Amino acid sequence: MEKAILTFFAFWLGAALGSFANAAAMRADVGKKWWGKERSVCDACGRALSARDLVPLLSFVALGGRCRSCGAKIPPRHFFAEIVGAALLSLLAWRFGPAPAFLFAAAALPFAAFHSLTDLYTGYIYDSWAIAMAVCGLVMRLPHGLSAVVDGALGAAAGFAVIGAIIIVSRGKMGVGDAMLMLGIGAFMGLKMTLISLYLGFLAGGAVVLPLLAAKRVTRKSAIPLGPFLCAGMFFSMLFGGAMLYFLGYAASWPWI
Template sequence: MNIIISMYVFFTGTILGSFYNVVGLRLPKNLPFAISRSYCPHCLTLLQARDLIPLLSYFLSRGKCRHCAKNISYTYLLVEFLTGILFLLAYLRLGLSSVFIGACSLISLAVIVSVSDLKYMVIPNRLLLFFGLFFVVYRFIYPLNPWYDSILGAVTGFGLIFIIIFISKGGIGAGDMKLLGTLGILLGMNLTLLTFFLAVILGTVISFSLLIFKVIGRKDPFPFGPSIVGGSMVSYLFGNSMLTFYFEAFYF
């Protein structure tokens, strides 16, 4: 039974990942995504059902559009696969629980933010508003202990980036500030602080790697949103264990 549920969770994740990729690509450009059908980005031909099967359609078409034979970006395949893996990891870690619902919402936000920020260097306000309201309702039904930890988390997340923006005079985007503040509602103060710490480490490693391999230049902008959501997922799934280990190891 556990194998069946795991497969169901994974394939549900791939289906949602396909949709989230569309949202991340269209929302910043104010294009419809909820009811508008998918189409080839090259020839604009509307895609049929057989073209939209997550993972499978990409391999069957050998990564090419059936109509114009242009290459389809591998990012479509990557987003679908990673979303499925993240959903599966959350299920294996948390089981079918209320915490799993929070994890799925966090993964959903993370995937859309990553696509949007990597493609356009933009984190849409409408996206953050939608998930911010969802997190508020979720924490009203499943509150943290104490309940006001969600408020502290939001203030902490917003305040941390605000201070950096103020000191650096714009060294980081306001979208990142609003993103971490939104995540703080779900995570609470301690996990928000951990998220910021992990995001800085992740962002530093990635940016230095890109500099070494000359993918970006020293003055080129670098999207920090994916690092923030990456840190938030680690914090949500493993943060409490990490903090417990830290305090037990370094504080007697």
């Protein structure tokens, strides 16, 4: 029962966070400030959106995907970001229930969504927000003591080192942004879960990219954004990492127990 309520709450929180991360990524794309007072406006008629235009999921459905004033189509990426955010966070709520791991997941998800979307929209991962993600992960570990903070720092270092090594070996197939992103993911996940994240992230990347290569939809020289795959790895690791570690004979460390 408790879990059902949390999952319902997580659905709407996830939709709101997805919406926020998408708006922030789109504004970062066009170089607009997204903090402070600047209001969201309709791209077509410029009307400032009011609270009832901004209810996650419901506004889009109620308005039939069109602007209330001018009837212009609202880009569906807004709706997709909300649906995906809602789905991911409610899955994690169902997985963890009311536990510290859920708070970590809820805090990491908007960062991961933002980084994935800026990477998709612009091919760029913002270092400052990757560092902010790492700081957030480390700070959230403070209440559990020094060993938890050290685990986060080791995760960040390991993630950065693995991608850094790939950058050097592949002579720039992956960008420094991807290594910075792993600082953030590592701080949230801790050492063992970071390694699982990388493994699942590369698996997810291979599962998507290899068929595209085979079908010649992309070439080996195409710039494929890797941030979304690293973030997918983090998400899958949150869901399955504990079980995978158990299978390998290890215990997941706090908070992913």
